[in-house]
Amino acid sequence: xxxxxxxxxxxxxxxxxxxxxxxxxxxxxxxxxxxxxxxxxxxxxxxxxxxxxxxxxxxxxxxxxxxxxxxxxxxxxxxxxxxxxxxxxxxxxxxxxxxxxxxxxxxxxxxxxxxxxxxxxxxxxxxxxxxxxxxxxxxxxxxxxxxxxxxxxxxxxxxxxxxxxxxxxxxxxxxxxxxxxxxxxxxxxxxxxxxxxxxxxxxxxxxxxxxxxxxxxxxxxxxxxxxxxxxxxxxxxxxxxxxxxxxxxxxxxxxxxxxxxxxxxxxxxxxxxxxxxxxxxxxxxxxxxxxxxxxxxxxxxxxxxxxxxxxxxxxxxxxxxxxxxxxxxxxxxxxxxxxxxxxxxxxxxxxxxxxxxxxxxxxxxxxxxxxxxxxxxxxxxxxxxxxxxxxxxxxxxxxxxxxx
Amino acid sequence: xxxxxxxxxxxxxxxxxxxxxxxxxxxxxxxxxxxxxxxxxxxxxxxxxxxxxxxxxxxxxxxxxxxxxxxxxxxxxxxxxxxxxxxxxxxxxxxxxxxxxxxxxxxxxxxxxxxxxxxxxxxxxxxxxxxxxxxxxxxxxxxxxxxxxxxxxxxxxxxxxxxxxxxxxxxxxxxxxxxxxxxxxxxxxxxxxxxxxxxxxxxxxxxxxxxxxxxxxxxxxxxxxxxxxxxxxxxxxxxxxxxxxxxxxxxxxxxxxxxxxxxxxxxxxxxxxxxxxxxxxxxxxxxxxxxxxxxxxxxx
Amino acid sequence: xxxxxxxxxxxxxxxxxxxxxxxxxxxxxxxxxxxxxxxxxxxxxxxxxxxxxxxxxxxxxxxxxxxxxxxxxxxxxxxxxxxxxxxxxxxxxxxxxxxxxxxxxxxxxxxxxxxxxxxxxxxxxxxxxxxxxxxxxxxxxxxxxxxxxxxxxxxxxxxxxxxxxxxxxxxxxxxxxxxxxxxxxxxxxxxxxxxxxxxxxxxxxxxxxxxxxxxxxxxxxxxxxxxxxxxxxxxxxxxxxxxxxxxxxxxxxxxxxxxxxxxxxxxxxxxxxxxxx
Numbered sequence: 001x002x003x004x005x006x007x008x009x010x011x012x013x014x015x016x017x018x019x020x021x022x023x024x025x026x027x028x029x030x031x032x033x034x035x036x037x038x039x040x041x042x043x044x045x046x047x048x049x050x051x052x053x054x055x056x057x058x059x060x061x062x063x064x065x066x067x068x069x070x071x072x073x074x075x076x077x078x079x080x081x082x083x084x085x086x087x088x089x090x091x092x093x094x095x096x097x098x099x100x101x102x103x104x105x106x107x108x109x110x111x112x113x114x115x116x117x118x119x120x121x122x123x124x125x126x127x128x129x130x131x132x133x134x135x136x137x138x139x140x141x142x143x144x145x146x147x148x149x150x151x152x153x154x155x156x157x158x159x160x161x162x163x164x165x166x167x168x169x170x171x172x173x174x175x176x177x178x179x180x181x182x183x184x185x186x187x188x189x190x191x192x193x194x195x196x197x198x199x200x201x202x203x204x205x206x207x208x209x210x211x212x213x214x215x216x217x218x219x220x221x222x223x224x225x226x227x228x229x230x231x232x233x234x235x236x237x238x239x240x241x242x243x244x245x246x247x248x249x250x251x252x253x254x255x256x257x258x259x260x261x262x263x264x265x266x267x268x269x270x271x272x273x274x275x276x277x278x279x280x281x282x283x284x285x286x287x288x289x290x291x292x293x294x295x296x297x298x299x300x301x302x303x304x305x306x307x308x309x310x311x312x313x314x315x316x317x318x319x320x321x322x323x324x325x326x327x328x329x330x331x332x333x334x335x336x337x338x339x340x341x342x343x344x345x346x347x348x349x350x351x352x353x354x355x356x357x358x359x360x361x362x363x364x365x366x367x368x369x370x371x372x373x374x375x376x377x378x379x380x381x382x383x384x385x386x387x388x389x390x391x392x393x394x395x396x397x398x399x400x401x402x403x404x
Numbered sequence: 405x406x407x408x409x410x411x412x413x414x415x416x417x418x419x420x421x422x423x424x425x426x427x428x429x430x431x432x433x434x435x436x437x438x439x440x441x442x443x444x445x446x447x448x449x450x451x452x453x454x455x456x457x458x459x460x461x462x463x464x465x466x467x468x469x470x471x472x473x474x475x476x477x478x479x480x481x482x483x484x485x486x487x488x489x490x491x492x493x494x495x496x497x498x499x500x501x502x503x504x505x506x507x508x509x510x511x512x513x514x515x516x517x518x519x520x521x522x523x524x525x526x527x528x529x530x531x532x533x534x535x536x537x538x539x540x541x542x543x544x545x546x547x548x549x550x551x552x553x554x555x556x557x558x559x560x561x562x563x564x565x566x567x568x569x570x571x572x573x574x575x576x577x578x579x580x581x582x583x584x585x586x587x588x589x590x591x592x593x594x595x596x597x598x599x600x601x602x603x604x605x606x607x608x609x610x611x612x613x614x615x616x617x618x619x620x621x622x623x624x625x626x627x628x629x630x631x632x633x634x635x636x637x638x639x640x641x642x643x644x645x646x647x648x649x650x651x652x653x654x655x656x657x658x659x660x661x662x663x664x665x666x667x668x669x670x671x672x673x674x675x676x677x678x679x680x681x682x683x684x685x686x687x688x689x690x691x692x693x694x695x696x697x698x699x700x701x702x703x704x
Numbered sequence: 705x706x707x708x709x710x711x712x713x714x715x716x717x718x719x720x721x722x723x724x725x726x727x728x729x730x731x732x733x734x735x736x737x738x739x740x741x742x743x744x745x746x747x748x749x750x751x752x753x754x755x756x757x758x759x760x761x762x763x764x765x766x767x768x769x770x771x772x773x774x775x776x777x778x779x780x781x782x783x784x785x786x787x788x789x790x791x792x793x794x795x796x797x798x799x800x801x802x803x804x805x806x807x808x809x810x811x812x813x814x815x816x817x818x819x820x821x822x823x824x825x826x827x828x829x830x831x832x833x834x835x836x837x838x839x840x841x842x843x844x845x846x847x848x849x850x851x852x853x854x855x856x857x858x859x860x861x862x863x864x865x866x867x868x869x870x871x872x873x874x875x876x877x878x879x880x881x882x883x884x885x886x887x888x889x890x891x892x893x894x895x896x897x898x899x900x901x902x903x904x905x906x907x908x909x910x911x912x913x914x915x916x917x918x919x920x921x922x923x924x925x926x927x928x929x930x931x932x933x934x935x936x937x938x939x940x941x942x943x944x945x946x947x948x949x950x951x952x953x954x955x956x957x958x959x960x961x962x963x964x965x966x967x968x969x970x971x972x973x974x975x976x977x978x979x980x981x
Contacts, residue, residue, distance in 0.1 A: 035847050036455060037668065039462035066949060091781055094945040097664040102935045104459075104666075105851055114935070132460065200563065204649075247649040249566045253948040257761045263544045263565060281759035388460065395665060396478075403652045403660070404481070427814035431822065434807035434866050441863040442829050445840030452843045504738050507731030521970055522739050528966030529746050530924050532940045533959050536947060537745035540763045580742065630831055638833030641926060645947070655835040659930065662842055675839040682833065 043110030045133035046305040058085055060312040063092040063099075063115040065299065067276075068170065070332040079319050085312045093119060095252070100125040107134045107304060116307040117316060119169045121299050122159040122383060123209055124391050126166070129302070131388045135165040136303040142314055143167075145321035153377060154338040157298065158224060158385045166300035167317055170272075170335040173372065173380060174210055174295040177269030177287045179259050187266060189291040190218045194237075199246050203258065203267030204238075206250035208398035209383050210295070211238060214268060216384075217293045223384040231397055238401045250402040259285055271369040272335035279334065279360070287369055289379050296380035298338070331361070334370055343371045446679075452672035459666045471673040479657055479674060483681065486653040489568065490637030493575035494583070497632050498625065500576065501583035505624075506617075509591035510599070520588070523581050535574055535645045542570060542646070566648030574642035579635055583628040590624030591617075626689070634682055654678055746963065753956035760950030772953040779954060785942035786958055788854065789923050792938065796861040796922040801915040803862070804869025805907065808914075811870060812877030826867040837864060838931030845932065852934030860932050861922040868921065869914030876910030909977050916969060923962065 062076075069075065069089065076087045092115070093099045099120065103113040120126060129135050140147065146167055160166045178187045182201070193202055193214070205211050213223045215234035226234075241247055248264060256277050258264040274287040301320075303313045319325060326337045327345035343365060350361035364370055372380070386394055453471055457463030476483075508519045526534060541548055542565045552558045564570050594617070602616035603609055640655030647653075654674065661671035756767035777783045811822065829837075841860050845852055884906070888898045926940040933941060943955055 036464040037457070037462055037846050038849075039457075040459045066946075094948070101663045101666075105849075105934075109849075109851075128459065200561070242649050249648045257763065257950070258543075260761070261543050261545060261763070263563065277759070281761075388458075392458070399660070399665075400478070403657060404650050427810045427816040430806040430810035430814075431816070434803040434870065435822070437803055437863060437866060438825055438829060441841065441844075441859055442825065442832075442837070445837070445844040448843040448847055449836070449840045452847070500738060503731060504735045507735045511729070511731055517974060519735065519739070521974065523742060524970075525963075525967065526742050526746055527920055527924065528963045528970075529749060529959050530926075530940045530943060530962075532926050532943045533749055533955070534745045536943070536951065537748045541745070541748065543763070546763075577742070580738075634831050634833050638835045639927070640835070655833075655927070658835050658839055659927075662839060662931065668843065668846065671839065672843055675836055678833070679836050686831070 040104065040108040040132060042107065042133035042305060044305075046136050048137065050136050050305070051139045051310070054311050056085065056311045056315065057309045058312070059088070060085060060116040060309040060316060061088045061090065061114060062313075062316065063090050063118040064169075065093045065119060066091045068119070068299075068333055069329070075320065075325050075329055076316075078325065079316055082319070083315060085315065087316065090115070096121050096123060096125040100128065103304070104132075104134075107132070107306060110306060112306045112308055113304055115304065116309045117301060117303055117313040119299050119301050122157070122166075122297055123207075124386065124395065126159055126300065126302075127386060127388055127391060130160070130165060134305055136305045136307065136310055137164055138167070138303070138317075139314060142311075143318040143321075145318045149321050149323055149326075149339045149341055151338055151340045153296075154298065158382045160300070166302045167321075168298040168338040169301045169320070170329075170333055171296060171298040171338060172335050173271040173289060173369065173376075174205070174213070174268060174297065175271060175287055175289045176266060177255075177259060177274045177285050178266040179262070179264070179285055181284075182262060182265040187286070187288055190214050191292070192266065193268070194218070194241050194246065196244060196246060198266055199244070200248055201263075201265040202241075202246050202248060203251050203255040203264045203269075204241075204247050204249075204402075205255075205268045206252050206402045208395050208402065210268065211250070211402060212384060212394070212398050213295045213381065214290075217290070217295075217381070220292065222293070223295070223381050226384055228393065231394060235397050235401055238398070242401065242404065256285075272333065275334040275367060275369045279363070289368075289372075289376055291379075293379050293381050296377075296382060299335075330370060331364065334364070336370055336372065340371075449672045449675050449679075452668055453676050455669045455672075457669070463668055468669065471669050472677065475670060475673040475677055479654060482652055482654045482657055483678065485651070486637045486655070486678075487681070489572050489575060489643070489651075489653065490633050492572045493579065493636040494629055494633045496572065496576040497580050497583035498628070501580055501628065502587055502625070505584045505587035505591055509588050509594075510596070516592070520585075523584060527581065531578060532641065534578065535642055538574055538577070539565065539645050565646060566651075568647070568651050570646040570648075571643045571651050571653075574646045575636040575639060578639075578642065579632050582631040582635070586627035586631060587621060587624040590621050590627075594620055629689070630686060633685070637682065638678065749956050750960045750963075753953055753960045755953060755956075757953055760952075762951060762953050762956065772957050776954055776957050779952065781937065782939075782942055782952075782954060782958070785937040786939050788936055789939035792854070792858050792861060793919045793923040795858055796865055797915045797919040799858075800862045800865035800869050800918040801911055804866045804914055804918070805873050805911050807866065807870040808873025808910070809877055809903075809907070812874040826870060829864060829867045830871075834864075834925075834927035838928040841928070842931040852932045854936045856932040856934065857929055857936060857938065860928050861918075861925060864925075864928065865918035865921050868917045869911075872914040872917065873907060873910045876907060880906055909973075912973055912976070916973060920966065 073089055076089060080086060106113045140163070150167070154168045154171070155163055176187055176190070176193065193204070212231065212234055215237045216223050216226050216230055218237060219233070221230045251267070253273070255264060255267045255269060256273050259267055260277065260283050269287060271287055274285050277283055278285055301317050303310050307313055320329065321339055323339050323341040323345050326339035327342040327349070330337045330342055331346065346361055347365045350358055350365060353361055368376055384394070451465060452463070454465055454467050454469065455463040456466045456468045508516055512519050540546065543549065544563045544565065549558065549562070549564060553560060553562070599612065599617055602612040606612040606615060638655050640653045640659065643651050643653040644656060658671055658674050658678070661667045661674065752762050753772060754768050754770065755762055755765055756769040758766060810816070811819065837860070841856070842852070845856060850856065885898050885902050888902045893901070924940065926944065929938055929941060939958070943951060946952065946955065
């Protein structure tokens with residue numbers, strides 16, 4: 001049909017107006033597109049007077065990760081009973097960077113992001129949030145529960161000295177998980193992840209900070225004290241591991257299924273994931289804190305500076321630090337609560353319970369994955385502390401390994 | 405050619421000017437949409453690739469051509485790998501798709517459209533869902549591999565998932581219809597009597613095919629190659645789901661640079677390099693086969 | 705030349721035309737094998753929508769159940785994502801259908817300046833990789849400080865669908881017999897009435913086909929949507945998010961239902977097309 005279309009042929013051969021139109025159009029388009037992008041710092045950076053004149057509005061919106069609260073939202077219901085404040089809960093946080101990417105433009109514009117309280121992990125996004133002045137400074141005079149009940153290691157972490165902007169919601173350990181069905185011997189440390197015996201069956205994490213921590217710890221460098229030279233050595237160790245074909249893949253969080261079905265035999269893993277998997281599906285995956293050291297990370301509660309109901313958010317933050325509330329939360333999410341007394345609460349509840357429930361609660365109480373001992377804590381490190389400038393060097397180095 | 409020649413001009417008094425303007429009025433909305441949301445964005449990528457800055461200070465146009473050298477130097481491996489996987493997937497699609505297109509066009513009979521519908525049916529399910537299902541299928545001890553290992557056809561520690569071939573497999577799977585349809589379109593329009601005559605003349609179906617059918621179907625293959633090679637090279641979902649430690653494709657890098665690192669100038673530079681490489685490939689290919697044929701098949 | 709072929713024919717193929725050939729039609733088996741291959745993940749998805757999965761991972765068969773179908777809307781976020789996807793797909797179908805239909809009509813009917821440029825732009829829009837389109841749109845929205853979200857997704861989806869609709873409509877327009885419209889005009893109908901009562905119904909199958917293409921492209925799109933979605937979640941985006949922790953069976957259920965509706969629409973379209981000849 002079009003083969004015989006003389007108009008098309010004529011048009012193809014008539015070049016002058018086409019070229020002129022194209023040039024003119026592209027000049028216009030270029031002009032339109034040459035405007036830059038302005039700096040993304042907060043419009044009206046929150047100062048110490050942030051809380052002046054603010055009062056409770058009776059409601060708040062809470063953004064959290066999936067599977068971080070039971071589907072009945074028991075703790076939120078208790079909060080509403082006690083204070084009368086209504087809470088809208090949204091499992092909006094899938095990944096730190098995607099959530100950050102979503103809220104960042106609105107925060108840069110000084111607009112509300114639709115949430116008053118959000119939970120994000122410590123790491124690069126947190127650094128960005130703090131340096132861009134997107135977070136409201138917390139008023140600790142209104143947080144008696146945190147003061148009284150939070151464990152010592154959760155106050156004053158390297159990523160947020162003095163808990164100026166954040167308090168932990170739940171913490172976890174990054175260690176090594178393995179499937180005893182396929183692994184005959186006992187796994188003890190990070191060196192096992194480099195063992196050629198497990199070629200093609202080893203999982204590592206894709207997050208640059210996680211993978212960097214392990215590579216640094218492998219040769220005895222604490223992440224908190226590492227510098228650029230250490231990072232470079234870490235990168236070369238990781239590249240060796242990858243080039244030898246030992247690493248199957250760099251996983252985001254989806255290593256559990258491959259571990260269960262035999263695609264992976266051993267992997268970097270988060271404590272709560274292993275616990276939940278064993279509890280829900282009856283698998284027998286093992287989790288160890290490496291002898292060279294593991295990392296302790298936290299998912300932190302924070303209030304954006306454009307929140308509509310910051311006072312209510314602050315009240316909920318503090319409410320979750322009551323030991324019995326922290327205990328009931330831990331029963332579901334199986335990650336480490338920032339309240340050590342929660343363990344006592346669960347132990348007491350276990351004594352009064354019976355049958356299956358008693359077994360589950362006792363398993364929780366005894367689990368070093370949920371309640372690490374003091375000795376365990378000595379083996380745990382924080383992430384590498386990075387300022388925004390350092391992060392621009394750090395990330396590309398390690399992303400080059402995981403995104404080869 | 406269906407051009408509205410005014411045979412009965414009496415019906416168009418005041419309509420004369422309107423009729424001349426009519427085509428422009430018809431195309432204006434679509435033109436505007438494409439100009440604003442296709443042409444301008446491409447130019448924005450170009451201008452953004454020449455900016456410098458970061459999230460805190462903003463980004464400004466500084467004609468930073470070093471972004472390009474930096475992009476190529478850092479990511480040439482992923483770019484090359486993307487082209488390689490795209491090429492392999494395209495070849496695989498030709499190998500699988502051409503026979504299918506041929507059979508449906510020549511032997512499909514009354515059910516031609518039904519066959520085409522069956523081929524296109526998977527498109528109704530989300531592409532993400534389809535690729536994830538393959539992950540379950542190809543598990544080390546899963547339905548496929550487990551059975552093969554049980555029979556003894558495969559060694560115990562063989563695995564397919566998280567390798568380069570798995571990615572190529574996924575790409576070929578997802579983009580096969582894009583190869584079959586253009587080839588089918590050309591083969592179907594072919595005059596079957598020509599083919600029969602060729603078969604008689606050449607005393608053999610294979611020779612008739614090679615000498616007559618194949619050359620005539622090349623425009624379809626060409627269109628199919630374009631419709632397959634470009635998306636497969638730039639796709640990264642298959643690599644994310646089915647790939648392993650050393651299979652990252654350039655699309656993932658671009659996504660990360662935009663959405664994770666907020667390194668917009670670098671991201672735009674990589675995007676532009678990818679675009680340029682693919683365009684260069686098409687124009688070289690088009691030159692080899694003749695420009696007219698590009699527009700021809702596209703206009704089907 | 706003809707004489708030699710006539711002589712050659714009986715020598716090579718004596719009574720072949722009358723004897724039924726018992727050759728294996730490899731092509732048929734191959735085609736059916738390919739179709740089966742293409743549909744196998746779909747079968748898997750449908751099968752596992754009935755799986756009585758206990759844990760979070762729906763990959764090993766644990767028994768038949770219908771309760772996921774009863775419990776489809778258990779995840780409010782998933783429901784919201786699905787609604788977003790459907791809404792965007794329908795709007796894309798309507799808008800791209802209108803814009804693309806007009807464009808296709810003009811391209812097939814009229815001569816005008818800029819036709820080759822339009823062809824070029826349409827061709828580029830179709831063949832450009834999704835990463836490039838998504839990156840471009842995001843770059844533009846960033847420089848213009850436009851917040852990404854529902855409307856930017858819609859803009860992107862219409863943009864990449866328009867060309868497909870236009871090509872489908874143009875092909876149909878070029879095949880139309882102008883005699884009917886000329887007859888209408890001879891009988892005194894105005895151009896608008898002719899368009900409304902004669903041209904539009906004749907174009908309808910192409911518009912339906914193009915609209916269906918736009919719908920499918922929109923509801924399935926992942927890459928471009930990732931770039932411009934901002935705060936909004938669509939169905940493919942939600943599914944992708946769950947690959948980290950395990951995809952719930954409700955996703956399979958919804959996928960099955962969408963598939964069923966799509967099949968129905970395609971079959972209806974085919975039947976209508978055949979009836980119109």
